[in-house]
Amino acid sequence: MKITDHIQAANGRTLFSFEILPPLKGQDIQEIYNGIAPLMEFKPPFIDVTYHREEFLLKPLADGTFRRITTRKRPGTVAICAAIMNRFKVDAVPHLICGGFSKEETENALIDLHFLGIDNVLVLRGDNLKHETSFVPQPDGNQNALELLQQVVRMNQGRYMDDELANATATDFCIGVAGYPEKHHDAPNLKADIRWLKQKVKAGATFITTQMFFDNKAYFDFVATCRKEGIDIPIIPGIKPLASLKQIALLPKVFHIDIPEALADAVEQAPNEQAVRQIGIEWAIAQCRELKEAGVPVLHFYTMGKSQATKRIAEAVF
Ligand SMILES: Cc1cc2nc3c(=O)[nH]c(=O)nc-3n(C[C@H](O)[C@H](O)[C@H](O)COP(=O)(O)OP(=O)(O)OC[C@H]3O[C@@H](n4cnc5c(N)ncnc54)[C@H](O)[C@@H]3O)c2cc1C
Secondary structure (H helix, E strand, C coil): CCHHHHHHHHCCCCEEEEEECCCCCCCCCHHHHHHHHHHHHHCCCEEEECCCCCEEEEEECCCCCEEEEEECCCCCHHHHHHHHHHHHCCEEEEEEECCCCCHHHHHHHHHHHHHCCCCEEEEECCCCCCCCCCCCCCCCCCCCHHHHHHHHHHHHCCCCCCCCCCCCCCCCCEEEEEECCCCCCCCCCHHHHHHHHHHHHHHCCCEEEEEECCCHHHHHHHHHHHHHCCCCCCEEEEECCCCCCCHHHHHHHHHCCCCCHHHHHHHHCCCCHHHHHHHHHHHHHHHHHHHHHCCCCEEEEECCCCCHHHHHHHHHHC
16 A cells, blocks of 8 residues: 555654665574564554665785675565565565666666555655765666656556557556755755755655654744645654764764754763663654644654664654
8 A cells, every 4th residue: 555545644743764775694594583573463454664775895805905795785675675575564664776777777766666566656856875985877777866767657657668569567566765954965055955855855755754853943943844845755764763873973874864962962961871861762752742742744763674673762652
């Protein structure tokens, strides 16, 4: 079922959902199931599964030179989507990225997803590789999320890359895109970022999932600006429970978001990591209660594969 239909069917009730990461290469899928099972009591209508592109590493050799190796640390997004749909009877939302994909590989991935009965995709550009200062698309790939979205829309119209395919089956994906309450780091300002977001909506996106934020004002202001710009699709807030002291430096660095002063101060004064986790949970509960009160369509949690904190927040909020 499409995310937009889930939201409509909820009739104004806030839904619960979450995102998981595929396990590190070599680890078992049971770890994924163990992370999902405790959260099923909150009846998530869908679960997102992230996509991780390949990385390039330099492996030192005996003669002092290096060999470049390519590795994908977290493969398996499509298979995990199919496995969790089968096991938990919920919709899975695979993330699709431009980075590392040719358009043909994207088309083939979409065919797989369609055959598996997956109704939703979240389309993203993906980040630059660690050794690159800015995002470098594949020469034969999509340059940004808008182009990737347009490819999915064309397939929804039965238009594949090969123009000569006669009577090709149209897919029917519900397509989500990312939004950034505190602006995407490449954008010169929030207004410009929202203008690009509007392009994605005009091109056919039907829901937006936001980057994590710790100050609800950022989300409320973002939604207000989007609405003023004519973006009228659901904007799903992304919630991350702060889980360790080091995250107050790490999260801003990796995700380009702010940690509010009150939260950072409280965490810095906490006597130990257990107290930090408790502060993170209480902060997220307060955030979620206010968001739910404001009538957000879904509270979407970045679990990073760990269910404990999300479970405690959901217990307090739903
Ligand atoms: C909810 C969510 C889930 C995510 N999941 C994943 C994941 O599974 N795997 C992963 O690798 N990454 C993931 N990311 C990270 C994401 O890939 C990065 O944030 C990436 O840098 C930007 O992706 P985007 O889709 O927002 O890009 P885009 O929409 O392409 O935007 C990128 C930048 O370009 C600008 N821009 C947009 N369109 C244009 C245009 N036509 N011309 C010029 N500039 C333009 C935007 O303002 C923005 O600054 C996720 C992010 C979010 C918020």
